[in-house]
Amino acid sequence: MNAENQSHARTTALQSLLRNPSVMIGALILLCVLLIGLLAPFLHTMSPDEINPSVRNKLPGYESTLRDDDGNKFKFVHLMGTDSLGRDIYSRVVFGARVSLLIGATVAMISAVIGLLLGLLAGYFRWLDAVVMRVMDGLMAIPAILLALSMVALLNAGLSTVILAIAITEIPRVVRLVRSVVLSVREEPYVESAIAVGTPTHVLLVRHILPNTIAPLIVQTTYIAAHAILVEAVLSFLGVGISPETPTWGNIMAEGRAMFVMLPHNIFFPGVFLAVTVLAVNLFGDGLRDLLDPRMRKRL
């Protein structure tokens, strides 16, 4: 009977997830972007790094004549035009999906794990709370983009530095969220009774307190992923992110800045992909929030 009830509850949760339009639209778009990223080696028409000086700064749809390895001429269409080094924008945009999704996912995971750990400890152990929260307050007071920007400048630029720099700006938000949940839960009678029967602290934290943080944490994690994708693009766009020859949406746009007046597509194509991806993650998060955590609706 009990098991039956449980499975029933699970199906309705899944059903309401599927019925929620913003979750569905967000998930659908994300799936498309993910497929583009995964299938990039098949979708691209040209190596994203290949420099071809004879077709620099061409408009979308430009047809160029290339030679293959055997010296035979063949026609080639640059679907989204080329940049100032003659690289094919379409192929670069397709590969750019990989970097954005990778950054979004890794930053979200890292900040969720570290933030969860710190938040649990800070919320449960009063003596740790003051220290951890002061550091978090300080980190949060520094505007995220500035913090990430200076971190990347101080350490050596690269994919892992960018991930680390963005994660550091996001961790305090997770810590705050988890801590606030822990603080409210630790006063609950069932936690007190668990303490009374002598439950070891680690069991108490993992079995009784941790599960309460999961729902708001999942919601927060999607927002972090969206924000991380944006910040990475900003860093690359400003020229301090991942090295410029790597095809990322931010890098393609940075490359297109100088020629913007003549060739706006260098900024618009990656920009549209970026905006749609972030929009999808945000929509997904909004839908999840409505379903998982009705109390959070009022919050931003």
Place this chain on the structure above:
Amino acid sequence: MFRYISKRVIATLPVMVMVVVLVFLMLRLSAADPAAIIAGDNATTEQIQEIRVQLGLDQPVLVQFGAWLSKVSTGNLGESFFFKKQVSELILDRIEPTLSLALCTIILSVFIAVPLGVLAAYYTGTWIDRVVMGLAVMGFSIPVFVVGYLFMWLFSIELSWLPVQGYQRISEGFWGWLQKILLPCFALSAVYCALIARITRTSVQEVLGEDYIRTAHAKGLTNQIVLMRHALRNAAVPIVTVIGIGIALLIGGVVVTESVFSIPGLGRLTVDAVLARDFPTVQALVLLFSLTSVMINLLIDLSYTLFDPRIRY
């Protein structure tokens, strides 16, 4: 009231101390040696060592922190490696464009987003609500620089209504200043509008459910007066709060927007300093921006006593 104010001010102090410590430590984390950067590519080890002693980099970290703190507290932010000028001079030189951009953006966003949020709350669940909230999600998702370039392309290049890039000081003519600042402000206000519209909607929605709103309707006040005089005023606290929360977002946006529109402000200076690895300048700017954001949030906390006389701690 005095107790509340002093309590808030004291609560802000640890945050400020933490920011100062973090900004100082940031430089210690650096993989690069500032002395080597100043000395240039052809310097010998002895020369680098000399500069290191000159800068006090051979001292223990705590001593360095003390020296740095005592300098910063007197307004001496050090000399820029790259611009070969006092950092405080650089900042004074570039503060006007940034202030113009930030203030105009806040004013513009409040004027656009608050009415939209009120409309969305009043027509909750209708297509008006959906359109406004849809726009808000879009505002959150489209990066500032994409919005910036989109506006630049549309209004400056296609329609040629406004100049493409650059900045004109207000002292060189108000009209020219306005023309140049308008487009960056609109671009930057997208995110801010989204934030304010959302929170306005939820707080007005909450207020509209209160008894006194029904009473106001019952005594025959028009919808307009009920909304403006009763609902909006009581929703003011969360709206003001969100302006404070958004300051960090605004500062990040300023950095990007100034780069897009070639505005010679503090944001552009930050990016230039980061690219040149000009540590004293980066450090000073991060400190300045962070403390500004903390101070604004403090002022906003204090302003609650004006907006909402019920708040007395």
